[in-house]
Amino acid sequence: MSTITTTDLEAAVEDAAAYLYVWALKDIPQDLRDALADAATRETSVPGQRVLQTILKNVTVAETEKNLVCQDTGIAVYTCRVGEHFPLHPARIYAALKTGTERATVEHPLRSNAVHTITRENTGPNTGYRLPIVHWEFIPDWDGLDVKCVPKGSxxxxxxxxxxxxxxxxxxxxxxxxxxxxxxxxxxxxxxxxxxxxxxxxxxxxxxxxxxxxxxxxxxxxxxxxxxxxxxxxxxxxxxxxxxxxxxxxxxxxxxxxxxxxxxxxxxxxxxxxxxCWAARRASAHVGPNGEVEYDREF
Ligand code: SF4
Known part of the structure; x- marks a missing residue:
């Protein structure tokens, strides 16, 4: 019984990672949109104004065309807040985040940026040795998991x-x-x-x-x-x-x-x-102990 629960939960985390990586890359948060629009009201230089108008148009085109706001899909950086009673071990959470990142890269498809740091050979679908990067926080008396994806451009x-x-x-x-x-x-x-x-x-x-x-x-x-x-x-x-x-x-x-x-x-x-950068992409999900997933910008 616990094996079935674990497997389903791992699949739920994997799906969440695959969704978050693409969502973050395509649809920037409202607070960023507001900050860019506000910047355009303050900018007095002509070149600066042109840049901001181009950025705002870029955001709109990405939304209309359902495409990425920037070609640099970055490296996927995740932050996980894991409740002490969440019934999936962090080793399996990491595996799910990695597979989800790979699925997002292949299924969308996204540019594959990851390389070996010495040979510079591409390591595959935005994953590799110690990639993606995951930061961990452990929360007492809680049975949930929060995942935030922040793709980081070079x-x-x-x-x-x-x-x-x-x-x-x-x-x-x-x-x-x-x-x-x-x-x-x-x-x-x-x-x-x-x-x-x-x-x-x-x-x-x-x-x-x-x-x-x-x-x-x-x-x-x-x-x-x-x-x-x-x-x-x-x-x-x-x-x-x-x-x-x-x-x-x-x-x-x-x-x-x-x-x-x-x-x-x-x-x-x-x-x-x-x-x-201006493409300050981020997206979050909350995963419950039974595998239910809620997507949100913050946790
Ligand atoms: S720094 Fe940001 S906006 Fe510039 S190319 Fe990289 S991801 Fe795109």
Whole structure:
């Protein structure tokens, strides 16, 4: 009996992954659409305005034609929140996410981006050794599973930066590094997008936090008022850089700046920056213990 339940549940998670990957690539969330439309009302430069109008048209055409918003189908990054009573082991959840990613790639079909990191040989349908990438969170006293898919394009992922600031650098050092990173990135990450900043923890965890930050709905604020204040300040400063849409100059360089943080060692002050381009794709599903699936933008 438990074997049948497990198998059905694995199939449900696989179906969810296959659906989420394609859904995220085709149909961007409403908060992103609103942020892009709002950016177009603020942009005063002619090239910047042209870029934003082209992006908005792109989104509409993708919807009408039921096609992708960008040719770069990215690498599939999933975040899983697993309830402690969810009756499918994380090893089987991972297997289902992998098979779902492969099915989406073959069945749609999607461009296959995954390669061996040394030989550069294509590894197949957007999966490979340690691909897709899955982040895990385990929730006590719960029997559900939430899955979020964030396909990450290379243009924006290439613009990821880490600095081990020292505590003496303080918040000033954090701000300086974020600004230097985004100014250095210029038009490469397809701006305007979301700047994700991870501060604290350790080197690896700071980058993980930066990745979490880009997956939040646009304009949400960190519950910690000190961090939220820094989000506001960096958002304003980043838009004063004049980089503008696609780096062609203008008022709108970023749609938002989100920060996630963790407490850290008294002699550490890590800062990570992860950029999410204007095609800030994300989609989520909730899977119940009996295999029922609800699709939503957030969990
Ligand atoms: S960075 Fe984003 S918008 Fe630019 S090519 Fe990659 S996925 Fe597309």
């Amino acid at each position: 243009g924006s992922e290439n613009m990821s930066f880490l600095k081990m600031c020292v505590p003496a650098d303080g918040v000033k050092g954090i701000k300086q590094f974020v600004l230097e990173s985004i100014v250095g990135a210029g038009g490469k990450p397809c701006p305007p997008g979301i700047v994700g900043v991870g501060i604290g923890g350790s080197a690896d965890y700071a980058m993980y936090l930066a990745k979490e930050a880009i997956a939040r709905p646009i304009g949400t604020r960190n519950p910690d008022p000190h961090v939220a204040e820094l989000e506001d300040e960096l958002f304003a400063l980043l838009n004063e850089t004049g980089i503008g849409p696609m780096g062609l100059g203008g008022d709108v360089t970023v749609l938002q700046c989100h920060i996630e943080h963790a407490d850290t060692h008294m002699t550490l002050n890590p800062v990570a920056v992860n950029y999410q």
